[in-house]
Amino acid sequence: MMANHGVVFNFTCMEMKDREQPEHANCSPEGLVNQVKTATRTAKAELAGENALERYGADAYAQVLSTSRSDSGNGLAAFTYLRMNKKLFEGDNWRHLVDFVRSMSEGGRKQRLSDSDLQGSDLYVGHIKRTQKEHKKEAALV
Incomplete structure:
Protein backbone atom coordinates (compact mmCIF):
# COMPACT_ATOMS: atom_id res chain seq x y z
CA MET A 1 0.00 0.00 0.00
CA MET A 2 2.80 2.45 0.87
CA ALA A 3 4.64 1.84 -2.40
CA ASN A 4 1.41 2.20 -4.40
CA HIS A 5 0.83 5.64 -2.90
CA GLY A 6 4.44 6.88 -3.02
CA VAL A 7 4.81 6.94 0.76
CA VAL A 8 8.33 6.96 2.17
CA PHE A 9 8.64 4.87 5.34
CA ASN A 10 10.69 6.79 7.93
CA PHE A 11 12.44 4.69 10.56
CA THR A 12 14.55 5.59 13.56
CA CYS A 13 17.68 4.26 15.34
CA MET A 14 19.93 4.37 12.26
CA GLU A 15 22.92 5.36 14.41
CA MET A 16 22.55 2.64 17.04
CA LYS A 17 24.80 -0.41 17.30
CA ASP A 18 24.10 -3.73 18.95
CA ARG A 19 27.30 -3.66 21.00
CA GLU A 20 26.29 -0.37 22.63
CA GLN A 21 23.10 -1.79 24.14
CA PRO A 22 22.98 -3.18 27.68
CA GLU A 23 23.04 -6.96 27.71
CA HIS A 24 19.92 -7.20 29.88
CA ALA A 25 17.93 -5.31 27.19
CA ASN A 26 18.34 -8.27 24.82
CA CYS A 27 17.87 -6.02 21.79
CA SER A 28 19.40 -5.57 18.38
CA PRO A 29 18.89 -2.16 16.76
CA GLU A 30 21.06 -3.24 13.81
CA GLY A 31 18.92 -6.34 13.33
CA LEU A 32 15.75 -4.27 13.56
CA VAL A 33 17.01 -1.81 10.93
CA ASN A 34 17.93 -4.72 8.66
CA GLN A 35 14.44 -6.21 9.08
CA VAL A 36 12.89 -2.88 8.13
CA LYS A 37 15.22 -2.52 5.13
CA THR A 38 14.25 -6.01 3.97
CA ALA A 39 10.53 -5.34 4.46
CA THR A 40 10.62 -2.04 2.54
CA ARG A 41 12.65 -3.62 -0.26
CA THR A 42 10.16 -6.52 -0.49
CA ALA A 43 7.24 -4.07 -0.50
CA LYS A 44 9.04 -1.86 -3.06
CA ALA A 45 8.64 1.12 -0.72
CA GLU A 46 11.23 3.80 -0.13
CA LEU A 47 12.97 3.99 3.24
CA ALA A 48 14.14 7.12 5.05
CA GLY A 49 15.90 7.21 8.39
CA GLU A 50 16.63 9.31 11.43
CA ASN A 51 18.76 9.12 14.53
CA ALA A 52 17.12 8.23 17.83
CA LEU A 53 19.74 9.50 20.25
CA GLU A 54 21.77 12.65 20.81
CA ARG A 55 25.09 11.47 19.38
CA TYR A 56 27.90 13.54 17.87
CA GLY A 57 30.75 11.06 17.46
CA ALA A 58 32.21 9.70 14.26
CA ASP A 59 31.11 6.14 15.23
CA ALA A 60 27.42 7.06 15.22
CA TYR A 61 27.76 8.85 11.89
CA ALA A 62 29.65 5.89 10.43
CA GLN A 63 26.79 3.61 11.49
CA VAL A 64 24.27 5.85 9.73
CA LEU A 65 26.44 5.81 6.60
CA SER A 66 26.62 2.04 6.79
CA THR A 67 22.86 1.60 7.15
CA SER A 68 22.16 4.22 4.48
CA ARG A 69 23.93 2.27 1.74
CA SER A 70 22.75 -0.83 -0.01
CA ASP A 71 24.05 -2.92 -2.87
CA SER A 72 20.56 -4.33 -3.40
CA GLY A 73 18.93 -0.97 -4.04
CA ASN A 74 17.25 -0.31 -0.73
CA GLY A 75 19.47 2.38 0.76
CA LEU A 76 17.99 5.38 2.51
CA ALA A 77 16.07 7.82 0.35
CA ALA A 78 16.59 10.55 2.98
CA PHE A 79 17.95 11.09 6.48
CA THR A 80 16.58 13.42 9.15
CA TYR A 81 19.08 14.61 11.74
CA LEU A 82 17.34 14.98 15.11
CA ARG A 83 18.61 16.50 18.34
CA MET A 84 20.35 19.57 16.90
CA ASN A 85 21.39 21.84 19.74
CA LYS A 86 24.28 23.97 21.00
CA LYS A 87 26.48 20.90 21.66
CA LEU A 88 26.49 20.15 17.94
CA PHE A 89 28.57 23.28 17.30
CA GLU A 90 31.17 22.60 20.02
CA GLY A 91 34.65 21.12 19.56
CA ASP A 92 34.94 18.16 17.24
CA ASN A 93 31.16 17.71 17.12
CA TRP A 94 30.85 20.23 14.28
CA ARG A 95 33.67 18.67 12.26
CA HIS A 96 32.09 15.23 12.65
CA LEU A 97 28.73 16.56 11.43
CA VAL A 98 30.28 18.34 8.43
CA ASP A 99 32.21 15.18 7.54
CA PHE A 100 29.02 13.13 7.88
CA VAL A 101 26.96 15.46 5.68
CA ARG A 102 29.69 15.49 3.05
CA SER A 103 29.91 11.70 3.10
CA MET A 104 26.13 11.32 2.84
CA SER A 105 25.96 13.73 -0.09
CA GLU A 106 28.79 11.91 -1.87
CA GLY A 107 27.43 8.47 -1.14
CA GLY A 108 30.14 7.86 1.46
CA ARG A 109 32.95 8.03 -1.11
CA LYS A 110 34.89 10.84 0.59
CA GLN A 111 36.22 9.78 3.95
CA ARG A 112 37.90 13.00 5.14
Whole structure:
Protein backbone atom coordinates (compact mmCIF):
# COMPACT_ATOMS: atom_id res chain seq x y z
CA MET A 1 0.00 0.00 0.00
CA MET A 2 2.80 2.45 0.87
CA ALA A 3 4.64 1.84 -2.40
CA ASN A 4 1.41 2.20 -4.40
CA HIS A 5 0.83 5.64 -2.90
CA GLY A 6 4.44 6.88 -3.02
CA VAL A 7 4.81 6.94 0.76
CA VAL A 8 8.33 6.96 2.17
CA PHE A 9 8.64 4.87 5.34
CA ASN A 10 10.69 6.79 7.93
CA PHE A 11 12.44 4.69 10.56
CA THR A 12 14.55 5.59 13.56
CA CYS A 13 17.68 4.26 15.34
CA MET A 14 19.93 4.37 12.26
CA GLU A 15 22.92 5.36 14.41
CA MET A 16 22.55 2.64 17.04
CA LYS A 17 24.80 -0.41 17.30
CA ASP A 18 24.10 -3.73 18.95
CA ARG A 19 27.30 -3.66 21.00
CA GLU A 20 26.29 -0.37 22.63
CA GLN A 21 23.10 -1.79 24.14
CA PRO A 22 22.98 -3.18 27.68
CA GLU A 23 23.04 -6.96 27.71
CA HIS A 24 19.92 -7.20 29.88
CA ALA A 25 17.93 -5.31 27.19
CA ASN A 26 18.34 -8.27 24.82
CA CYS A 27 17.87 -6.02 21.79
CA SER A 28 19.40 -5.57 18.38
CA PRO A 29 18.89 -2.16 16.76
CA GLU A 30 21.06 -3.24 13.81
CA GLY A 31 18.92 -6.34 13.33
CA LEU A 32 15.75 -4.27 13.56
CA VAL A 33 17.01 -1.81 10.93
CA ASN A 34 17.93 -4.72 8.66
CA GLN A 35 14.44 -6.21 9.08
CA VAL A 36 12.89 -2.88 8.13
CA LYS A 37 15.22 -2.52 5.13
CA THR A 38 14.25 -6.01 3.97
CA ALA A 39 10.53 -5.34 4.46
CA THR A 40 10.62 -2.04 2.54
CA ARG A 41 12.65 -3.62 -0.26
CA THR A 42 10.16 -6.52 -0.49
CA ALA A 43 7.24 -4.07 -0.50
CA LYS A 44 9.04 -1.86 -3.06
CA ALA A 45 8.64 1.12 -0.72
CA GLU A 46 11.23 3.80 -0.13
CA LEU A 47 12.97 3.99 3.24
CA ALA A 48 14.14 7.12 5.05
CA GLY A 49 15.90 7.21 8.39
CA GLU A 50 16.63 9.31 11.43
CA ASN A 51 18.76 9.12 14.53
CA ALA A 52 17.12 8.23 17.83
CA LEU A 53 19.74 9.50 20.25
CA GLU A 54 21.77 12.65 20.81
CA ARG A 55 25.09 11.47 19.38
CA TYR A 56 27.90 13.54 17.87
CA GLY A 57 30.75 11.06 17.46
CA ALA A 58 32.21 9.70 14.26
CA ASP A 59 31.11 6.14 15.23
CA ALA A 60 27.42 7.06 15.22
CA TYR A 61 27.76 8.85 11.89
CA ALA A 62 29.65 5.89 10.43
CA GLN A 63 26.79 3.61 11.49
CA VAL A 64 24.27 5.85 9.73
CA LEU A 65 26.44 5.81 6.60
CA SER A 66 26.62 2.04 6.79
CA THR A 67 22.86 1.60 7.15
CA SER A 68 22.16 4.22 4.48
CA ARG A 69 23.93 2.27 1.74
CA SER A 70 22.75 -0.83 -0.01
CA ASP A 71 24.05 -2.92 -2.87
CA SER A 72 20.56 -4.33 -3.40
CA GLY A 73 18.93 -0.97 -4.04
CA ASN A 74 17.25 -0.31 -0.73
CA GLY A 75 19.47 2.38 0.76
CA LEU A 76 17.99 5.38 2.51
CA ALA A 77 16.07 7.82 0.35
CA ALA A 78 16.59 10.55 2.98
CA PHE A 79 17.95 11.09 6.48
CA THR A 80 16.58 13.42 9.15
CA TYR A 81 19.08 14.61 11.74
CA LEU A 82 17.34 14.98 15.11
CA ARG A 83 18.61 16.50 18.34
CA MET A 84 20.35 19.57 16.90
CA ASN A 85 21.39 21.84 19.74
CA LYS A 86 24.28 23.97 21.00
CA LYS A 87 26.48 20.90 21.66
CA LEU A 88 26.49 20.15 17.94
CA PHE A 89 28.57 23.28 17.30
CA GLU A 90 31.17 22.60 20.02
CA GLY A 91 34.65 21.12 19.56
CA ASP A 92 34.94 18.16 17.24
CA ASN A 93 31.16 17.71 17.12
CA TRP A 94 30.85 20.23 14.28
CA ARG A 95 33.67 18.67 12.26
CA HIS A 96 32.09 15.23 12.65
CA LEU A 97 28.73 16.56 11.43
CA VAL A 98 30.28 18.34 8.43
CA ASP A 99 32.21 15.18 7.54
CA PHE A 100 29.02 13.13 7.88
CA VAL A 101 26.96 15.46 5.68
CA ARG A 102 29.69 15.49 3.05
CA SER A 103 29.91 11.70 3.10
CA MET A 104 26.13 11.32 2.84
CA SER A 105 25.96 13.73 -0.09
CA GLU A 106 28.79 11.91 -1.87
CA GLY A 107 27.43 8.47 -1.14
CA GLY A 108 30.14 7.86 1.46
CA ARG A 109 32.95 8.03 -1.11
CA LYS A 110 34.89 10.84 0.59
CA GLN A 111 36.22 9.78 3.95
CA ARG A 112 37.90 13.00 5.14
CA LEU A 113 37.40 16.72 4.70
CA SER A 114 40.04 19.29 3.86
CA ASP A 115 42.04 20.52 6.85
CA SER A 116 40.90 24.10 6.30
CA ASP A 117 38.67 26.34 4.25
CA LEU A 118 39.85 29.32 2.18
CA GLN A 119 40.28 31.48 5.29
CA GLY A 120 42.43 28.83 6.97
CA SER A 121 39.99 28.03 9.76
CA ASP A 122 39.77 24.47 11.04
CA LEU A 123 36.18 24.14 9.82
CA TYR A 124 35.32 23.35 6.24
CA VAL A 125 32.33 25.03 4.66
CA GLY A 126 31.80 23.63 1.19
CA HIS A 127 29.99 26.59 -0.27
CA ILE A 128 32.73 29.20 0.33
CA LYS A 129 34.31 28.89 -3.12
CA ARG A 130 30.98 28.97 -4.89
CA THR A 131 29.82 31.98 -2.82
CA GLN A 132 33.00 33.90 -3.63
CA LYS A 133 32.54 33.21 -7.35
CA GLU A 134 28.93 34.41 -7.18
CA HIS A 135 30.02 37.65 -5.45
CA LYS A 136 32.64 38.26 -8.15
CA LYS A 137 30.01 37.75 -10.87
CA GLU A 138 27.63 40.13 -9.11
CA ALA A 139 30.39 42.75 -8.73
CA ALA A 140 31.21 42.47 -12.44
CA LEU A 141 27.57 43.06 -13.36
CA VAL A 142 27.30 46.21 -11.24
